Amino acid sequence: MCAQPAPEATPGRVVLDARDIARALTRISHEILERNKGAGDLVLLGIPSRGVPLAERIAERITSVEGYDVPTGSLDVTMYRDDLRLKPARALLHTEIPESGIDGRTVVLVDDVLFSGRTIRAALDALNDIGRPRAVRLAVLVDRGHRELPIRADFVGKNLPTSLVERVRVTLAGVDEVDAVTIHGEGDTSEPTGEAS
Amino acid sequence: MKRHLLSAADLSRDDAELVLSTAAELRSLADRPIKKLPALRGRTVVNLFFEDSTRTRISFEAAAKRLSADVINFSAKGSSLSKGESLKDTALTLEAMGADAVVVRHGASGAPHRLAHSGWVRSSVVNAGDGTHEHPTQALLDAFTMTRHLGSLDGRRVAIVGDVLHSRVARSNALLLATLGAEVTLVAPPTLLPVGVDSWPVETSYDLDAVIPKADVVMMLRVQRERMNGGFFPTPREYSRRYGLDGRRMATLQDHTIVMHPGPMVRGMEISADVADSDRSVIVEQVTNGVAVRMAVLYLLLGGAQPVGGDE
Amino acid sequence: MSTYLIRNASVLGGDPVDLLLRDGVVAEVGSGLDAEGAEVVDATGLVALPGLVDLHTHLREPGREDAETVESGTRAAAMGGFTAVHAMANTEPVADTAGVVEQVWRLGREAGFCDVYPVGAVTVGLQGERLAELGAMADSAARVRVFSDDGKCVSDAVLMRRALEYVKAFDGVVAQHAQEPRLTEGAQMNEGELSGKLGLTGWPAVAEEAVIARDCLLAEHVGSRLHVCHVSTAGSVQIVREAKARGVDVTAEACPHHLILTDELAATYDPIYKVNPPLRTRADVEALRAGLADGTIDIVATDHAPHPHEDKDCEWAAAAFGMLGLETALSIVQETMVDAGLLDWAGVAERMSYAPARIGRVADHGQPLEPGSPANVVLYDPSVRRPVDPAGSASLSRNTPYRGMELPGRVVATFLRGRPTVLDGALV
Ligand SMILES: [Zn+2]
Numbered sequence: 009m010c011a012q013p014a015p016e017a018t019p020g021r022v023v024l025d026a027r028d029i030a031r032a033l034t035r036i037s038h039e040i041l042e043r044n045k046g047a048g049d050l051v052l053l054g055i056p057s058r059g060v061p062l063a064e065r066i067a068e069r070i071t072s073v074e075g076y077d078v079p080t081g082s083l084d085v086t087m088y089r090d091d092l093r094l095k096p097a098r099a100l101l102h103t104e105i106p107e108s109g110i111d112g113r114t115v116v117l118v119d120d121v122l123f124s125g126r127t128i129r130a131a132l133d134a135l136n137d138i139g140r141p142r143a144v145r146l147a148v149l150v151d152r153g154h155r156e157l158p159i160r161a162d163f164v165g166k167n168l169p170t171s172l173v174e175r176v177r178v179t180l181a182g183v184d185e186v187d188a189v190t191i192h193g194e195g196d197t198s199e200p201t202g203e204a205s
Numbered sequence: 206m207k208r209h210l211l212s213a214a215d216l217s218r219d220d221a222e223l224v225l226s227t228a229a230e231l232r233s234l235a236d237r238p239i240k241k242l243p244a245l246r247g248r249t250v251v252n253l254f255f256e257d258s259t260r261t262r263i264s265f266e267a268a269a270k271r272l273s274a275d276v277i278n279f280s281a282k283g284s285s286l287s288k289g290e291s292l293k294d295t296a297l298t299l300e301a302m303g304a305d306a307v308v309v310r311h312g313a314s315g316a317p318h319r320l321a322h323s324g325w326v327r328s329s330v331v332n333a334g335d336g337t338h339e340h341p342t343q344a345l346l347d348a349f350t351m352t353r354h355l356g357s358l359d360g361r362r363v364a365i366v367g368d369v370l371h372s373r374v375a376r377s378n379a380l381l382l383a384t385l386g387a388e389v390t391l392v393a394p395p396t397l398l399p400v401g402v403d404s405w406p407v408e409t410s411y412d413l414d415a416v417i418p419k420a421d422v423v424m425m426l427r428v429q430r431e432r433m434n435g436g437f438f439p440t441p442r443e444y445s446r447r448y449g450l451d452g453r454r455m456a457t458l459q460d461h462t463i464v465m466h467p468g469p470m471v472r473g474m475e476i477s478a479d480v481a482d483s484d485r486s487v488i489v490e491q492v493t494n495g496v497a498v499r500m501a502v503l504y505l506l507l508g509g510a511q512p513v514g515g516d517e
Numbered sequence: 518m519s520t521y522l523i524r525n526a527s528v529l530g531g532d533p534v535d536l537l538l539r540d541g542v543v544a545e546v547g548s549g550l551d552a553e554g555a556e557v558v559d560a561t562g563l564v565a566l567p568g569l570v571d572l573h574t575h576l577r578e579p580g581r582e583d584a585e586t587v588e589s590g591t592r593a594a595a596m597g598g599f600t601a602v603h604a605m606a607n608t609e610p611v612a613d614t615a616g617v618v619e620q621v622w623r624l625g626r627e628a629g630f631c632d633v634y635p636v637g638a639v640t641v642g643l644q645g646e647r648l649a650e651l652g653a654m655a656d657s658a659a660r661v662r663v664f665s666d667d668g669k670c671v672s673d674a675v676l677m678r679r680a681l682e683y684v685k686a687f688d689g690v691v692a693q694h695a696q697e698p699r700l701t702e703g704a705q706m707n708e709g710e711l712s713g714k715l716g717l718t719g720w721p722a723v724a725e726e727a728v729i730a731r732d733c734l735l736a737e738h739v740g741s742r743l744h745v746c747h748v749s750t751a752g753s754v755q756i757v758r759e760a761k762a763r764g765v766d767v768t769a770e771a772c773p774h775h776l777i778l779t780d781e782l783a784a785t786y787d788p789i790y791k792v793n794p795p796l797r798t799r800a801d802v803e804a805l806r807a808g809l810a811d812g813t814i815d816i817v818a819t820d821h822a823p824h825p826h827e828d829k830d831c832e833w834a835a836a837a838f839g840m841l842g843l844e845t846a847l848s849i850v851q852e853t854m855v856d857a858g859l860l861d862w863a864g865v866a867e868r869m870s871y872a873p874a875r876i877g878r879v880a881d882h883g884q885p886l887e888p889g890s891p892a893n894v895v896l897y898d899p900s901v902r903r904p905v906d907p908a909g910s911a912s913l914s915r916n917t918p919y920r921g922m923e924l925p926g927r928v929v930a931t932f933l934r935g936r937p938t939v940l941d942g943a944l945v
Contacts (some may be wrong), residue, residue: 023268036493084230087244087272095208097509100230105237137239214917292832312703313834314716315786321786323830338716399713487842501651 020177020190024166029149029187032165033062036147037069039163047074050144051110053083053101055119057102057130061180062149075119079106082137083117088130103134107191110139116163120178122148123161150189152176206505209321209330213341213380221348221384224440227501232494234271244508245274251304252278254296254333255311260468260492261333261343265308268499274507277302292316296325304328306507314338329506339372340443344469346498348385350491351422354463359386364416366392366448367475370399370437374467375426380408387480390416394448396437413448418457424465425450425476441474451477455485463487521935522545522552526560526896527888528860536565538892541934546888546940558940563929564878566633566866568600568893570882572663572692572770573746573818574843576602576633581610585823585913587624587633588845590624592911594820595630595938598895598928601874601882602631602821606620606638607668607861613649614637615657622659624810630938631931634877637661639680639691643669648680655687662878665692666745668793670728672698679734680739690768693746695753698793700724705834707795709778715783717833720795722750729753731799733760733767744876747820749794751804755871758813759925768876770803773849786835788829789918792822798910809868810859816873819846823914826925841917844910848924849906851899856925877878881890892935896916911944 022033044050047070054063060082067080073161084101086092117131126148135144137141152170170176175192180183207215207404208225216224236238252262262278269276273288281295292311299307306329311319314336333357348358355361363382369375369391382389383406391398391406404432410416418424428444438444445451450464458464464476464485472478481488525533528546535544535550566706571594587604591798594602594876604621606612612621618635625633641647664684671677671693676881680691685746706712706717729745733756736743748754748769758767774792779799781789787902790796808814822839829836850869854860860868866885874883904923907915931939940943 087242092244092508095510097505097507100227100504101231102232103260133243137241138237145356292835293830311832313832315834316832318786319832323787336716337718376714376716400708400719401710401713404710404716 020192022190023168024150024189026181026187029165029189032149033065034069036163036165037066037073038120039145040066040116041070041073042143043145043162047076047078049095049113050078050080051106051115051141053115053117054080055127056082056118058178058180058183059117061182063121066118066147072159079108081106081132083131085130085134088133090126090130097129098160105108105138110135110141112140112142114143114145116142116145116147118147121150122146122151122161123154123175125155125157128159129157149178150176163198208506209317210341210502210506211317211332212339213331213344213377213384216381216384218384221345224345224498224505225349225352225499227505228345228494228497229253231500231504232497235493235497239472241271241273243273244504245269245272246515248274248305248507250274250276250306250507251299251302251483253281253299253307253309254279255281255292255309255316256334258334261310264492264495265333265499267496268503270502271496272500276453277304278427293323293325295431296320298473299328300326304320305511306331306364306503308333310334312336314492329369331409331502331506332445334373336373338373339377340373341377342495342499342502344381345502345512346495347378347424347465347467348381349498350441350465350494351463351485353396353494354487355421357386358382361387361421362419363387363389363422363424364392364420364449365389365424365426366413368397368432369393369402369426370397371429371432372426378424383407390420392448393417393443394438410467414457416453416502417454418459419463420458422463422465423458424467427469427471445474449475449477449482453482455480458485465491467491471516520555521649521813521932521937522550522555523558523560523565523894523896523919526563526565528565529866530564533561536886538894538932538935541892542715543843543886543890543892543894546886553719558896560929561926562861562900563896563898565886566862566871566897567867567884567885567886567932568597568882568894568895569598569847569932570877571599571602571819571846572744572873572877573820574602574604575607575820575822575839576604576621577608579620583825583913587621588628588630589634589911589913590821590823591625591628591630592604592944593841593843595931595933595944596911596928597845598729598847598897598931599837599843599880600631600893600895600931600933601634602843603634603636603663603877605667606636607643607915608612611638611642612636613641615653618654618659618661619657624819631933631942634663634691635659635661636663636665636667639664639666639671640676645669645671645673645676648676648683649682651689655689661853662687662689663692663744663876665694665746666814666927667692667694669700670694670696672728673693674731674735676767678739681736681743681857682739683733684784685741690694690744690876692746693728693730694746695725695728696726697727700727704795705791706783707797709780709798711780711783715786716766717783720793722752722797722801725730725750726752726756730756733757733765736767737765738895742768745769747772747775747818748805748808748814749797751801753807754804754813758808760783761813768815768872768891769813770804770816771814772818772820772839774848775805776802776809776853777849782918783833788831788833789840789916789920791833791836791838792840793838804858806853809854810864814932815868816876817846817850817868818873819843823912824916826916829916839916841910841912841914844912845905845917845924847918847928848926851926855899865925884896892932894932895928896930897926898929901925903927
């Protein structure tokens with residue numbers, strides 16, 4: 009979870025381009041509506057940093073289908089991470105809970121990459137301190153496997169089998185230069201950004 | 206961030222901005238149903254107060270508890286031990302208790318520095334006010350309050366008025382505000398400005414009326430009772446007339462200018478009641494912001510991996 | 518009494534000669550002296566100086582035997598090359614009567630490591646209110662000639678005038694601790710840029726200089742001699758220089774720590790650097806060195822001030838003023854004056870032996886190393902460098918500010934009236 013994109017030494021292999029990402033998000037939006045039987049009690053919470061613009065894009069799509077705004081916010085999980093004590097104290101990212109709150113609503117957590125599942129566990133703990141949703145769902149752009157906790161996504165843009173030495177990087181226009189998901193292989197020593205654990 | 210927060214000078218601009226942005230995130234916690242975060246679970250914070258300061262102690266206590274730390278309050282005031290022995294002996298006791306951070310308020314300048322650097326304790330040390338030296342978390346909460354009203358402090362004019370000589374708040378604010386790009390003017394009678402103040406990153410003035418119309422922030426310092434008889438100025442009345450902020454002077458401020466006071470105030474001396482209670486006054490807000498800023502400091506010092514050994 | 522033949526000593530840094538010490542005096546000086554019946558000390562490469570004399574030592578006994586005793590303090594003195602020390606009067610009880618000064622004098626004789634000359638208090642209990650029995654102390658077995666309220670200033674102008682006048686009757690001298698008390702209430706360190714930043718109450722230079730200026734004028738007015746303790750500021754040096762030029766009978770001392778350390782050390786808040794008068798600025802240090810070189814400052818005096826560990830292992834404001842000085846004085850003078858080219862070894866002998874003995878009216882010390890002189894000799898090796906280890910101190914206290922510093926030189930041997938108190942760098 010780094011806020012600052014680091015310069016890439018090598019471009020990596022593109023697995024999703026801008027059009028793929030757009031299509032995946034549209035599909036996720038429809039699946040959310042289908043599963044939820046409409047947008048009535050939905051709240052979208054993006055996990056910073058790249059989960060937030062993804063949540064906003066999904067919200068736009070839902071709005072265009074349903075015709076009204078879906079409450080969208082961000083949920084920083086830094087203080088709930090189980091590796092908090094393993095690194096120097098990290099800057100907090102922004103938490104913004106929509107005014108309507110989360111009590112009794114269906115919260116869809118949105119993140120870019122699902123990997124070990126630890127970020128989502130932290131997010132569930134964070135949610136617990138904020139209120140009591142009716143249900144919590146998970147939407148991710150990429151599921152790269154290698155789960156370390158019993159957590160799975162409800163909505164997946166693309167399942168992407170990876171090896172542990174590989175790195176998955178999500179860039180999003182607005183935060184980064186372009187929309188893309190790339191894989192960086194072994195021997196690529198540069199630290200990719202936008203990678204969820 | 207360094208391992209200890211002893212002086213506002215310990216903070217680089219990046220550090221200071223990190224504290225302020227962290228505090229901004231943490232301040233929203235006050236609006237949530239559960240005002241608690243798990244970041245410092247299992248950490249022990251000791252409030253070691255050799256001087257009475259209920260306000261500062263409560264602020265640190267609330268901050269530590271909201272981060273789920275265990276808090277031990279240790280008031281050493283009135284201890285029968287000689288002053289010097291009690292600091293060291295108390296430190297050794299705290300060390301035995303396994304304190305991760307010691308928040309220390311002490312009447313002697315440099316006491317937190319001694320605690321941090323004499324090898325008595327291994328914990329992080331946070332200066333909660335030492336003698337006439339510094340009070341860095343007060344400066345951070347003042348800067349935080351200013352940014353909430355004014356945005357970036359770059360180029361903002363801050364007048365700090367009153368007993369600068371004996372004020373740890375003024376010292377820390379002068380350093381921190383300069384770090385954050387503000388233009389600070391210390392306003393005081395010449396007897397209450399420290400020797401060597403010309404080497405500080407500030408302007409000085411003896412003329413309050415000339416300074417405040419240009420100021421974005423006017424911070425009034427308390428004049429302690431013992432100074433009134435110390436010969437630093439002829440009479441409280443003359444001081445109040447020349448350096449007090451009253452309704453007439455307040456009328457010369459710009460519309461957006463805010464009035465601050467680290468408290469406790471001596472109403473009618475350095476600040477009149479109508480000014481203290483006016484819309485410009487952010488004095489109550491300073492207290493609220495204090496908890497968020499102290500949470501930020503404790504989180505950034507203790508929330509991550511603890512450095513093994515080493516001083517900084 | 519044994520006889521010692523010191524071979525190839527460089528007396529005052531000159532060509533190597535032999536010195537024969539017999540019956541407490543320097544019996545012969547020359548090349549290739551006969552070693553018959555004498556213990557030979559090879560002094561090749563060593564500088565021989567007359568035994569050092571300290572005009573300003575705190576031995577703490579009676580009253581603070583946890584910090585230092587006459588015995589431990591004189592051991593430290595011997596290790597530093599001293600054969601005579603003046604023991605300051607701020608003991609408990611204060612050395613303000615013939616009884617107390619005789620007690621200290623007797624303890625010194627019993628210890629035997631160096632001669633102890635008690636300093637008498639100027640005022641009763643150092644209270645600055647009325648004169649102590651100066652004449653009785655002068656007439657006692659201790660034969661007191663130096664009077665000082667050191668630790669406190671004789672700030673009352675009338676009292677100071679009377680003291681200056683009164684001691685003329687027995688050729689005494691008042692050694693003033695120049696510190697205007699009102700200007701230094703609660704003072705913790707040199708007043709300047711740093712004191713303001715550190716929030717430590719300042720000790721302004723003017724508080725010293727104003728008293729020195731007044732005392733020079735008083736001494737001039739009543740025709741007395743005046744000694745100024747621990748001059749610490751450039752302004753004080755200039756005031757003494759001008760007074761001397763006018764013919765005022767004033768002498769002055771500088772302490773080793775003021776010749777090398779500066780107020781910046783206070784930024785550590787470590788009270789090991791807390792001393793009175795305080796460490797000053799680099800410019801003051803330079804002025805003191807220049808004053809010591811040109812003779813404005815007559816002597817180096819240690820102001821050796823032992824304190825137990827707990828009085829320094831605390832916050833700055835709660836800590837005691839003072840630092841050890843006897844064992845490191847000669848090294849500091851070498852580092853700051855000799856190696857810097859400001860003073861030769863003859864100059865060192867003048868500043869650390871002849872002149873302090875003259876000021877204190879001590880007849881048996883501070884004599885040139887010539888046949889017939891008392892055999893008070895220090896052999897010093899200026900070629901070595903050594904780290905300062907507080908644990909190795911002969912003092913009961915450990916409050917040396919030079920801890921961990923590497924200083925030049927080492928006292929190899931000290932002879933008091935022909936008897937070694939230190940040999941091969943160790944107490945005998
Ligand atoms: Zn003195």
